[in-house]
Amino acid sequence: MERIVIGLPDIVIEKIVSSHPLIIAVSYTGTPQCPHCGGKHLRIKDTFRRTIKSIPLRGRASQLQIVCHKYLCGNCGRYFNTRLPGVRVWSRSTELLKKSVFQAYNKGCSCKDIAAENNIGLAGVERFYHHMARHKAGHWQNRECPHVLGIDEHRFTRKQGFLTTFCDLEKHRVFDIAKGRSAGELEEFLLRLRGRDKVRVVCIDMNPAYRRLVKEWFPNARIVADRFHVIRLVNHHFSDVCKALEESSLAHGRGRMMRLLLMRPERLKDHQAGAFNALSCGQTGNSGSLRIHA
Numbered sequence: 001m002e003r004i005v006i007g008l009p010d011i012v013i014e015k016i017v018s019s020h021p022l023i024i025a026v027s028y029t030g031t032p033q034c035p036h037c038g039g040k041h042l043r044i045k046d047t048f049r050r051t052i053k054s055i056p057l058r059g060r061a062s063q064l065q066i067v068c069h070k071y072l073c074g075n076c077g078r079y080f081n082t083r084l085p086g087v088r089v090w091s092r093s094t095e096l097l098k099k100s101v102f103q104a105y106n107k108g109c110s111c112k113d114i115a116a117e118n119n120i121g122l123a124g125v126e127r128f129y130h131h132m133a134r135h136k137a138g139h140w141q142n143r144e145c146p147h148v149l150g151i152d153e154h155r156f157t158r159k160q161g162f163l164t165t166f167c168d169l170e171k172h173r174v175f176d177i178a179k180g181r182s183a184g185e186l187e188e189f190l191l192r193l194r195g196r197d198k199v200r201v202v203c204i205d206m207n208p209a210y211r212r213l214v215k216e217w218f219p220n221a222r223i224v225a226d227r228f229h230v231i232r233l234v235n236h237h238f239s240d241v242c243k244a245l246e247e248s249s250l251a252h253g254r255g256r257m258m259r260l261l262l263m264r265p266e267r268l269k270d271h272q273a274g275a276f277n278a279l280s281c282g283q284t285g286n287s288g289s290l291r292i293h294a
């Protein structure tokens with residue numbers, strides 16, 4: 001009975017050649033096609049066997065043996081070898097194995113463990129990791145900008161300065177991070193960004209520099225002030241007002257009024273409620289209208 005090798009389309013198991021080490025003879029069931037012109041009028045000029053390392057099956061590293069051909073395309077007259085799905089032209093390992101090594105390394109497995117589990121060398125682990133990292137980086141560079149974008153800065157290190165984080169607010173993920181925070185520092189990054197004109201909403205803090213940057217680089221986006229920053233700004237001014245109102249009691253951190261305002265009304269003890277009413281009536285003439293949690 002034919003069994004499909006996990007993750008490799010159009011490749012089926014023929015027989016088990018050896019169980020220690022695990023070597024499996026497989027065959028390609030797809031229709032060969034010229035990679036240059038797409039022609040299907042082909043002549044077999046040579047036949048050879050390829051050995052390809054694959055992902056471990058039931059905890060054992062596996063190798064696939066597959067019969068391939070050298071073809072001559074009757075359409076364009078060019079030669080080519082059998083193309084296998086999930087295996088690069090000159091590669092001796094499946095892309096799935098490289099991906100599995102990449103994921104295992106990212107999870108914190110050591111090079112030695114990964115090498116032993118997949119029956120590859122330490123240099124192989126490193127090579128596969130670099131290959132996948134390049135592949136991922138290429139993929140990231142071609143990504144389109146998210147339609148709902150969040151932009152904010154944060155300090156990276158004292159020496160390196162600031163970073164700007166771009167978030168995909170629909171998927172709640174970090175989209176990318178760029179060094180610097182001014183328009184000049186971010187210019188190179190923004191030039192590389194694809195689909196800027198398709199951005200519908202940009203969520204930023206109330207920094208006028210960011211507002212100018214968004215207007216210049218995301219022409220079709222609506223600017224939304226981030227709720228976190230709006231509330232922080234309100235809180236900041238509120239605490240300034242409280243400090244100004246009762247300067248005498250500010251010797252030990254936050255003033256009494258600010259502490260009372262931050263408490264839920266139902267948790268205020270009688271003497272605290274009395275003090276709060278006295279303070280708010282005295283300062284505003286309208287008790288109860290001044291409350292943060294209410």
Ligand SMILES: [Zn+2]
Pocket residue numbers: 034035036037038039073074075076077078
């Ligand atoms: Zn051709």
